[in-house]
Amino acid sequence: MSLRVLALSFLASFFLVASYANHRVALVVGNSEYGGQDSIQTVRNDALTVAKLLKDRDFLVKSALNQKRDDLRIVLKSFIESTPINGTALIYFGGHSMTVKDNNGVEQALLLTVDGNRKAILLDDLLEQVAESSAAKSTILLIDSGQGVPPGYDKRRGPVGLNKPDGLPEGVSLHFAMNPNTWSDQGGLMAKKLAESKNSPLEDWLREASQWRLSTCEPGSISRPASHAIAPPEKLIRGKKAGDEWVSPHGTVFCWCPENGEQSGFWVGKYEARSSKFPAKSNLPGRNLPAHSLKQRDLANHLSALTETEQKADRLPRGWTYALPSPAQWEYAARAGTKGDRYFSGNPALHANFADLSLFETGNDLYQYAASTSELNDGFTGLAPVGSFAPNPWGLFDVFGNVWEQTNTGEMRGGSWVSPQEYLKVGIGKIPPSYRQKPGQAHHFPYASEFFGFRLVIREG
Numbered sequence: 001m002s003l004r005v006l007a008l009s010f011l012a013s014f015f016l017v018a019s020y021a022n023h024r025v026a027l028v029v030g031n032s033e034y035g036g037q038d039s040i041q042t043v044r045n046d047a048l049t050v051a052k053l054l055k056d057r058d059f060l061v062k063s064a065l066n067q068k069r070d071d072l073r074i075v076l077k078s079f080i081e082s083t084p085i086n087g088t089a090l091i092y093f094g095g096h097s098m099t100v101k102d103n104n105g106v107e108q109a110l111l112l113t114v115d116g117n118r119k120a121i122l123l124d125d126l127l128e129q130v131a132e133s134s135a136a137k138s139t140i141l142l143i144d145s146g147q148g149v150p151p152g153y154d155k156r157r158g159p160v161g162l163n164k165p166d167g168l169p170e171g172v173s174l175h176f177a178m179n180p181n182t183w184s185d186q187g188g189l190m191a192k193k194l195a196e197s198k199n200s201p202l203e204d205w206l207r208e209a210s211q212w213r214l215s216t217c218e219p220g221s222i223s224r225p226a227s228h229a230i231a232p233p234e235k236l237i238r239g240k241k242a243g244d245e246w247v248s249p250h251g252t253v254f255c256w257c258p259e260n261g262e263q264s265g266f267w268v269g270k271y272e273a274r275s276s277k278f279p280a281k282s283n284l285p286g287r288n289l290p291a292h293s294l295k296q297r298d299l300a301n302h303l304s305a306l307t308e309t310e311q312k313a314d315r316l317p318r319g320w321t322y323a324l325p326s327p328a329q330w331e332y333a334a335r336a337g338t339k340g341d342r343y344f345s346g347n348p349a350l351h352a353n354f355a356d357l358s359l360f361e362t363g364n365d366l367y368q369y370a371a372s373t374s375e376l377n378d379g380f381t382g383l384a385p386v387g388s389f390a391p392n393p394w395g396l397f398d399v400f401g402n403v404w405e406q407t408n409t410g411e412m413r414g415g416s417w418v419s420p421q422e423y424l425k426v427g428i429g430k431i432p433p434s435y436r437q438k439p440g441q442a443h444h445f446p447y448a449s450e451f452f453g454f455r456l457v458i459r460e461g
Contacts, residue, residue: 021225022137023084023247026051026059027075031095031114033066043094046144046191050092053194057202058226059090069113072121081133082233082251085271085288086387088202088222089136091126094188097145099163099181109162111143124165131169135251135274135288138221140206144177144190168216170287175210230256234315236458238265242337242394245270249315250277254458255395257333267458268325268333271386271397272405278302288385290403290453296410299324299454316458324408325457327429334414334426336394341425343392343399349376352401352424353384353417369420376421383417383450396455400424403453416451 030047032040044065051061064075076091083089096112098120110120123143130139143162164180177190193209203222207213231237233249239256246254246267252274254267271290278291278299294302303322310316325333336343344351355370357377378389378401387397399405401424404412412430415423432452 021227023087023227023229023245023253024054024057024059024090025079025083025087025136026054026061026090026092027079028054028061028063028092029067029072029075029094029111030063030065031067031093031112033114034096034112035114035116038096040096040187042188046094046188047092049195050094050142050144050191054090054092057205058228060229060232066114068115069119069121072113076121076126077129077133080129082249083134083136083139084247084251084253085135085274086137087135087227087247087251087253088138088140088224089134090140090142092142092144094144094191097143097162099161107163109165111145123162127165127169127172127174130172131287133276135276136171138171138173138217140173140175140222142175142190142206142210144188164212164214168214170216171218171221173206173213173215173217173222175206176212177210179212236267236316236320238460239267245395249310249313252277252456254456255333257329257394260332263329263332264460266325266329266460268329268396269455269457270391270395272403272453272455274386288387289383290386290398292383292403292450292453294453296406299406303456320458320460323457323459324406324454327407327409327411327413329457329459330405330407330413330455331426333394333396334392334399336392336396338393341427343426344390347375348400348421348424349378351390352398352415353378353380353389354401354415354424355418355420359418367418371421380417404430404451406452406454412452418451 028051030043032043109123112120161181161183190209199205201223230244244256253270255270259265273291275289275291280294306322358381359367360370360372391397404416405414
């Protein structure tokens with residue numbers, strides 16, 4: 001094997017490993033300043049210890065100490081809604097917890113806040129919020145409340161400790177410091193075990209610190225390698241090389257496309273834009289599905305509002321804007337330094353969601369043109385969650401298939417889940433139908449469809 005081929009092979013394997021890594025974020029909640037004898041001052045140090053341990057394991061950590069209930073709700077909501085797409089998110093709670101019965105006799109697990117009167121975050125509400133709003137591939141909840149209930153608690157209201165939930169949303173791992181419905185006179189048992197453990201794999205490290213665990217995460221998903229952003233979410237800077245990544249404050253992961261003489265450098269979405277961030281009327285709910293069925297005019301308004309909001313918050317420098325890519329930018333990013341019609345030469349079913357055997361076997365006469373050979377089977381009969389297939393050499397997922405991606409001229413690129421494999425080529429474009437324009441009216445494409453989506457860019461100037 002020549003040195004050139006060996007070098008190209010190494011680069012390809014490097015980008016593949018980097019692209020399958022994910023960003024890690026954590027929120028550490030520590031409640032110690034409960035009133036009177038309920039105070040547990042050790043929790044603050046436990047939270048600081050856990051925050052440092054997570055930083056050492058490549059988490060971007062935020063801390064929330066002694067938050068009142070309403071304030072903590074806001075912090076949790078903001079954190080969950082800003083989790084990076086397909087990343088790993090972790091929430092640690094240190095403090096008092098308990099189980100009580102509601103007016104219907106249903107047991108509820110409560111994470112108590114410091115503002116008294118048994119104010120709390122309901123564990124079931126937290127799980128529901130993660131299911132609805134988190135973009136993370138895996139979400140880990142660590143409940144380190146070994147003391148279970150505050151001293152003097154009336155046990156007639158419910159059992160001691162935390163009751164276990166009936167089930168978990170997809171991709172959630174729930175850990176208790178104690179077995180369900182038990183308690184200890186020692187707090188911070190989980191923090192202590194985390195600090196003492198020498199286990200390096202993340203999943204094993206967390207399991208070792210938990211007395212009880214329930215999980216719906218895919219095997220190995222928590223222990224995927226960690227990605228590193230070149231700057232924190234609050235600071236957008238230029239990238240230096242292809243493969244650099246930045247995660248926006250709203251959780252969108254961007255990859256850097258370097259200048260090449262014809263194109264100036266720009267940030268492009270690692271994934272197609274997600275439907276929860278750009279909602280439209282649709283009958284296709286699902287976790288991390290690409291945005292679709294959004295009219296061009298509505299999309300333009302979304303992008304203008306996003307740019308204005310981020311500039312006012314000083315998170316987006318003046319002169320930088322969120323936008324759709326030009327056709328030339330889309331093609332440059334899709335090629336990722338390669339030549340030819342595609343960045344890959346193998347089976348397209350490994351790289352794209354297109355009209356394949358799965359679609360053919362639905363028996364729908366509209367899709368009888370779909371490929372019917374067994375090797376061309378991507379496993380989806382409709383839209384796929386973003387990031388379901390192999391990325392290109394610069395780390396971009398789904399540049400082919402899933403949804404046609406809009407450019408700033410209205411031209412669509414990349415093909416969709418109903419496109420034959422012949423459409424999965426860099427140079428093929430599609431112009432959607434448009435309404436007849438009135439004289440003097442600006443040109444726009446108002447056609448909305450589940451076949452059409454987009455990928456964001458952030459460009460300078």
